[in-house]
Amino acid sequence: MIELKHISKRFVDSVVLDDVSLDVHDGETVALLGPSGVGKSVTLKMINGLLRPDSGDVIVDGLHVPALGRRELAELRAGIGYVFQYGALFDSMNVHDNVRLGITDEKHYEDEDYCAARVSECLRLVNLNPDVGGKFPAELSGGMKKRVGIARAIAGKPRYLLYDEPTSGLDPMNADVIDTLVERLQSELGVTSVVVSHDVRGSFRVADRVALLWQGRIRAVGTPEEILASRDSAVQQFLERDLEMAVIQAETGEHRAHGA
């Protein structure tokens, strides 16, 4: 279970998070929604200790993350898969070595046969042909990079998966592929997931519960249906803006289709 308790974070003069509290139960997928720059990624980075809150506490599996030492933090992180916004693949390594780095158990990491089998299995899980293992990140499309990033995140068989904007920068078709993948991994691996996104439709599709982060605070939490039914002005404003974007995207897509 992941518990965020009254966390606050400030960067220089701006308050990014102000008294944010949220629980993510075991096996659950929670989508953290909100406009850009509202502190979604900061929240995610606090869960695996990449950032420390100025105040408040982050508890994962009963462990107080900000208070953990170097070794304990490394052990905790071994059980948390993190999917970065742009993949964050290592340029100097091929896909196989990138995914292999995700095998966090040192005994397994040293075992070449285990690694080869596990890397192939993870690539298949994210709908990639294992032959792609020999390619370098520069040779991959944006969608493929994201999928390799997900393969790396699941290679260590984590209990938690944290997705930072998994569909940002992708066209609607590729975004759909990634959303399907997130859903499928959730049902096949049974992990606890937090998905940070500003894509309302994708988040509503993959999440059991949705939390809206607005001006540094959690403005609303609930099932997608509860969020849709919310009378809160900020929630409505955010949903309407996404709806407008969806209409614009659909219209642009139609124009392109007619033009072609």
Added chain:
Amino acid sequence: MEEGALTLDVRRLVGRWTLRAASHAGRFTYLIIDMVRGLAEWRIWLPRTFEQAMSIGYGSLFIVLLVAGFAGAVTSLQAGYQFTGSVPLYIYGTVITESIILELGPVLTGLILAGRIGARYAAELGSMRVTEQIDALESLGRSPVTHLILPRVLAGLLTVPALTMLANIVGFLSGWLAAKSSISITNADFIYGARYYFRPFDLWYSMIKAVFFAASMTTIPCYIGYYTQQGAEGVGRSTTVAVVASSVTILCLDTVLAQLLLHT
């Protein structure tokens, strides 16, 4: 009133700079401690160290030897211009050998490599920071210091003294050739002069300088690159700062080491 505001501004500025310096000192110390801790994980850093050493060693060989060759020749020609007719010919052997080994070999090699290796390390680590590759490594429970910084620093400590030694040899040979062609010194006179004032400690001194220069031209750019912020602009800024900072540190170390080790 204006005077009061000015005093306040100066105080604020001094306070800000002090805090920034203290913050850098703290983070740099923490990085060094992390590197020492990381030494135990030799399976991770050893293969990467050899990769880096091959890369920076081979890559820098040509430019280092070229500069050393020209430095030796120019030293020889200038010595000929200044001393012809006023000192015995064998003194040229002494001047050229000692100038190259004690100063020009290590310092020129240090400054060239500070530009070459320093810029590369700061840019590589800076890019990795802004594209979240360093965060990714940390999120996998792996130490970025052991994976990325330690191999780079150790590779520098291995290759820079070796390159300095090669630079000394090439500088000495080119100085010798230039002296022969410009002032018609015999081989016997040149070698006599080179050996007359030579002490084995001179070579040790050259190597000690090279090790200190290697440490500064690797740790400083790695530190600056590792803490890069603000995207591509930040990477550019880090690269420039890394080269300037490591070059200035090399010049300062040159003075300090001369005072400490050559003080008679």
